Amino acid sequence: MADSDGVPDLPEELLEALSQQAAEILLSARHVIALTGAGISAESGIPTFRGKEGLWTKHGEPPLNQYQNFMTSPETWWDRVIERRRNPDELSAAVREAVPNDGHFAMAELERLGVLKHIITQNIDNLHRIAGSAQITEIHGNSQWLRCLGCGTRAPFEEIPEQRPPRCDDCGGLVKTDTVMFGEPIPRDALQTCIQESDLADCILLVGTTAVVSPAADFAWEIHSRGHPLIEVNLDPTVITDRCQVAIHGKAGEIMSRIVDKVKRGSTG
Numbered sequence: 001m002a003d004s005d006g007v008p009d010l011p012e013e014l015l016e017a018l019s020q021q022a023a024e025i026l027l028s029a030r031h032v033i034a035l036t037g038a039g040i041s042a043e044s045g046i047p048t049f050r051g052k053e054g055l056w057t058k059h060g061e062p063p064l065n066q067y068q069n070f071m072t073s074p075e076t077w078w079d080r081v082i083e084r085r086r087n088p089d090e091l092s093a094a095v096r097e098a099v100p101n102d103g104h105f106a107m108a109e110l111e112r113l114g115v116l117k118h119i120i121t122q123n124i125d126n127l128h129r130i131a132g133s134a135q136i137t138e139i140h141g142n143s144q145w146l147r148c149l150g151c152g153t154r155a156p157f158e159e160i161p162e163q164r165p166p167r168c169d170d171c172g173g174l175v176k177t178d179t180v181m182f183g184e185p186i187p188r189d190a191l192q193t194c195i196q197e198s199d200l201a202d203c204i205l206l207v208g209t210t211a212v213v214s215p216a217a218d219f220a221w222e223i224h225s226r227g228h229p230l231i232e233v234n235l236d237p238t239v240i241t242d243r244c245q246v247a248i249h250g251k252a253g254e255i256m257s258r259i260v261d262k263v264k265r266g267s268t269g
């Protein structure tokens with residue numbers, strides 16, 4: 001059986017058993033963190049990069065020297081940002097329109113229940129925050145913000161800056177969008193929080209990620225190497241699937257809602 005998008009359905013009994021197992025692992029851990037990727041936002045209409053319908057799968061990978069290009073000519077890069085605001089590409093247009101889906105809401109609920117302590121997201125779409133998650137690190141930045149490369153200060157990206165390239169009011173440093181480019185180092189504050197959280201973690205929940213992008217995926221491997229459980233919720237099997245205690249393959253929205261339902265029942269006895 002497959003649903004309307006051609007995603008094969010897991011048999012109901014298996015889905016129930018796996019969701020129950022995942023809930024029990026979450027409830028028995030002391031410090032659960034999550035790593036989310038583009039897949040959790042797919043049901044909000046934002047295309048992924050990899051995976052069957054991914055932008056890179058369809059159109060090929062982009063150049064990997066974006067940051068180098070930016071540093072060489074920040075004015076040209078800002079001209080392109082402004083052009084993209086007027087004429088958004090497929091990804092920017094989808095991010096602009098998107099609203100959170102059941103998967104994002106389920107993650108926020110897990111945090112409210114005290115089960116999920118932190119989300120490391122590779123997404124730049126702001127949807128976890130809109131859904132109500134507060135303990136979150138956007139390791140690849142957030143498209144709604146600008147960031148100074150000198151002092152790391154962030155400011156909302158509301159207006160197109162008049163000065164090009166814009167400079168930081170505090171330190172005079174070069175300002176870019178917060179979204180991390182290919183070749184750009186991960187912002188120090190974000191990396192620090194990710195390291196602290198993964199050091200504390202005794203379970204990691206991987207949702208909608210191929211788990212191949214470093215350093216984000218490294219946290220999962222590191223938690224696994226300390227003998228702690230990994231739970232995967234993803235449309236397809238990934239490179240980390242066979243290291244997971246529980247791997248559930250299907251849509252994040254439906255599966256995360258099921259898991260949270262079981263966590264709630266488990267936490268109230």
Ligand code: NAD
Nearest residue numbers: 037038039042048049050051123124125208210235251252
């Ligand atoms: P990815 O694009 O590499 O892979 C997405 C994964 O999600 C695939 O394994 C796919 O099978 C799975 N998937 C697709 N639909 C799903 C669904 N409905 N439910 C569950 N899983 C689903 O994503 P990644 O590994 O997170 O790659 C990270 C990079 O992609 C990051 O750099 C990130 O910035 C970027 N990205 C972000 C967005 C966003 O902000 N929404 C969108 C596209 C790409």
